[in-house]
Amino acid sequence: MSWLKQSDVSANHPITLRALEMEEADDRILNEVYGWVNRCATQSAAFDQDYIVTVGTARAMAGSFARFDALSKAAIFCGYFTEVMIEVEGEQRKAFKLVEEQDLFHMILKAEKDWTKQRQADNRNVSKTGPVRLRDGDACRYCGRTVTWGQDRRSVRKGSIDHVVPGAEGTIETMVVCCNECNSRRKDDPESTWKTLPAPVEPLIGDITARWLTDKCGIPTKPSYNRTPTTPVPPAATNGPQVIEEPTAVEHPAMGVPAKDDAPVAVSDASIGSTTSRPGATVEVPEATDRPASRSEQKPNSDHRSIKVEQSGRSGYAGSGRDGSGRVGTGSGGSGHHGSSSPVPRDQSKKPRKRRRGRPQERQPREY
Template sequence: MSWLKQSDVSANHPITLRALEMEEADDRILNEVYGWVNRCATQSAAHDQDYIVTKGTAVAMAGSFSRFEALAAAAIFCGYFTEVMITVEGEKRKAFKLVEEEDLFHMILKADKDWTQQRQADNRDLAKTGPVRLRDGDACRYCGRVVGWGADRKSVRWGSIDHVVPGEPGTVATMVVCCGQCNSKRKNDPNSIWKTLPVPTEPHIGPTTAAWLTEKCGTPTKPTYTRIPTESVSPAPVNGQQATEEPPTVEQPIVAAPVEDEATEATPGLSSDSVASTPDHAVENLGTTEQQPDPEIKSEIKTDHRLISDEESGRSGYAGSGRDGSGQVGLGRAGLGAQLPAHPDPAAHLKRPPKPAANPQPSTRRKRPRRRK
């Protein structure tokens, strides 16, 4: 495929700006010469002319003979073109050679394009690539690195077929397995400084190559190696055992040791795990020992050096364990405790008369004097 690459800095290249140094330069000569040369370069690349611009192409792109002469003189002055002689069908003709400057225009040469097409054709030929991969296996013949035949062409282990003699059609003898790194570094190797390793006596053939040789090339092949399956292992913590290991089990006693509560003693011989294990007489005895608060007397709780009455705090006035005002006293740390006797009138505190204000404020409303009739 033919193509022309125009550099991003070509419009401000020194060769382009040199048009303003001409004695007969005007306001349009800079852009006119640049555009004309650009069109001539495009035609040269499209017809595989290798930077050669024929006179006929130059006249056609200029639009007229008179304008062609002015533009050709300006292009030669700037350094775009040089006059050359070419041979066409045994006849010498005058033409122009476009400067080979990558910061201006760059085109692929016809020889490079033909070599690319030949290399691609050789890589698609199973009669060549099949025997090469069967002979070399999956190891690079330049460095010995094991290659992979996936689609990741950026990897250094990308597997490819390389031509030992570049520029010539490949054969089984002149084609070798090559890794991506060696193929990129070697390029065309014009001086042949890269030497291949000897042909392996036991090729390193993996499952992918074995399947490809069997299915695509019709050569039944068994792999000589398989990859060791790997399992993901969780990283070990900085201080401690592996995260995947279970912590060692600790033997628990069948019956936990009893714990005495500071506020209430557990009844001997009774379990504190459930309320059902507490006999009724224990509840009665406990009720006789606890003093019921007088409904007419307000208890006060001292918290943070302040006195808060039961009405202001919303408490019920019952002695409890502190578990959300349940009014139960625990027999142990795990027990729910015994229920206190019911209050004779739970709503008694709601029937109390409102508490008079401590310091009533005198009314500031003035009385209006009576009118005498």
């Protein structure tokens, strides 16, 4: 496929700006010459002319003979074009050679396109690649590294077929197995500085290569090695009696240890049970430790509703602090005197209503 690459800095390249240095330069010469050369370069790349622009193409892109003379003179002055002679059908003709500047314009050459097509055709030809992979196995002929097939293309171990003689049609003798790293670093190797290793006597052939040679190339092949599986293997079950270790027994206290500030609790006969009923029996009371008391032990009994009458000797309700119900009067709640021994309990389901104090009103003066 033909293509032309135009650099991002080509519009401000020194060759482009040189058009303003001409004595007869005007306001339009800079952009006009740049656009005209760009169109000529596109045509040269599209028809595989390898940076050559014919006079007919240049005149067609200029639009007129008068502008062609002015633009070609400006392009030669700037350094876009160089006048050359080419041979067309045995005849010498005048043409322009576009400057090969990476920061200006860059196109793929016809030889590079033909070599790419030849290399792809050789790699698809199983009559060539099959015997090559059977001879070399899964090892790079440049570094000896084991390669993989059908894996990540960016991996350095990605296997490929390399041509020892770049630019020429590949044969079984001039094609070798190569890893991705060596293939990228070697490129075309114009000076032939890379040398191949001898072909292996017993090549390493994996499962993928063996199946490919058998199915695609018609060469029955068995793998000579297997890769180590990456999935974890569960341990095999042991036969016979297995020893099960019992967990170490932990001694738990029979009762919670009281805190230091708590008063000693008397132990009744009912709580001791049959242990104290026998003569000579002793009761072991655990010694107090310095551990902090639990939240349930530290919580004070502050709820006045939970106070029992037997403990306080009073009614069990919040009142005025005096003995009795704290109410005086002959109404439905009071007994008519202080210190009544038989208080009348209130209905707990009925909550007392809160009285709202009205806003004091100002007294109006009376008129006499």
